[in-house]
Amino acid sequence: MAGRDCQDGNEGRAVRELLDRIGDKWSLLVIGTLRQGPLRFGELQQQVGGISQRMLTLTLRHLERDGLATRTVFAEVPPRVEYELTALGRTLIPLVGALAEWAASNHLLIDANRARFDAAR
Amino acid sequence: MAGRDCQDGNEGRAVRELLDRIGDKWSLLVIGTLRQGPLRFGELQQQVGGISQRMLTLTLRHLERDGLATRTVFAEVPPRVEYELTALGRTLIPLVGALAEWAASNHLLIDANRARFDAAR
DNA sequence: CGGTATCCCTCGTGATACTG
DNA sequence: CAGTATCACGAGGGATACCG
Numbered sequence: 001m002a003g004r005d006c007q008d009g010n011e012g013r014a015v016r017e018l019l020d021r022i023g024d025k026w027s028l029l030v031i032g033t034l035r036q037g038p039l040r041f042g043e044l045q046q047q048v049g050g051i052s053q054r055m056l057t058l059t060l061r062h063l064e065r066d067g068l069a070t071r072t073v074f075a076e077v078p079p080r081v082e083y084e085l086t087a088l089g090r091t092l093i094p095l096v097g098a099l100a101e102w103a104a105s106n107h108l109l110i111d112a113n114r115a116r117f118d119a120a121r
Numbered sequence: 122m123a124g125r126d127c128q129d130g131n132e133g134r135a136v137r138e139l140l141d142r143i144g145d146k147w148s149l150l151v152i153g154t155l156r157q158g159p160l161r162f163g164e165l166q167q168q169v170g171g172i173s174q175r176m177l178t179l180t181l182r183h184l185e186r187d188g189l190a191t192r193t194v195f196a197e198v199p200p201r202v203e204y205e206l207t208a209l210g211r212t213l214i215p216l217v218g219a220l221a222e223w224a225a226s227n228h229l230l231i232d233a234n235r236a237r238f239d240a241a242r
Numbered sequence: 243c244g245g246t247a248t249c250c251c252t253c254g255t256g257a258t259a260c261t262g
Numbered sequence: 263c264a265g266t267a268t269c270a271c272g273a274g275g276g277a278t279a280c281c282g
Contacts, residue, residue, distance in 0.1 A: 015221050015224060019144070052275075057245065057246080067233075077243090088231075091227070099136055104135045146254080175256075175266090200264060
């Protein structure tokens with residue numbers, strides 16, 4: 001199946017659409033953070049690190065809209081809201097893992113290439 | 122190795138940096154297009170589809186800078202320039218493939234979720 | 243606690259024109 | 263053919279303040 005739609009056109013569109021969905025600044029990070037289980041809004045913000053309240057809200061709404069995560073409100077005081085990956089969202093975990101692994105393995109190499117390239121010009 | 126640096130902090134940074142590099146609008150698409158072998162600037166622009174000359178140039182410089190692709194100029198008339206993935210760049214092909222496959226398998230499902238979500242509000 | 247609303251500014255991107 | 267230069271626009275995203 002990976003080899004069938006390799007006539008540039010279809011694969012390109014598929015990748016493009018995926019990037020439009022989770023290729024933004026925070027989606028993959030939030031998905032990665034949720035991989036171990038449900039988290040509250042505040043915990044999520046703290047663990048992702050560096051994300052503003054606004055962007056976390058927007059990202060979560062986006063994931064919810066795409067059916068990648070669920071939002072559960074508990075009628076308590078103080079209010080508690082938990083977010084959790086759906087089954088579909090969990091299918092992305094291996095991809096995020098692969099990306100993270102690639103990044104961890106190669107970022108030093110890339111930094112070296114980049115420094116060399118910058119020095120050469 | 123995938124399970125070692127899962128203390129959110131490191132994995133998060135790694136994914137973030139990877140996204141800063143290839144998470145833009147065109148990088149993954151160009152990498153995917155180059156997977157079969159070297160291409161000239163014009164061929165690349167045509168096969169990627171929808172990318173402006175400017176963005177293709179920027180994207181290619183970016184990939185070159187990170188050591189993911191090479192630029193080869195042939196001293197001919199008319200001028201010919203070919204771009205090709207490096208060994209490092211080729212290690213990304215399986216990831217792009219996995220992403221494309223995931224997107225192809227799930228985009229209908231996501232569209233349905235999205236339609237339902239939009240209808241509910 | 244977990245949002246929403248508003249302001250504001252940077253950056254990515256496209257269009258167009260010009261060059262070697 | 264394969265770029266570079268310039269402009270101009272709109273979305274992305276941070277900061278802040280307020281709400282249930």
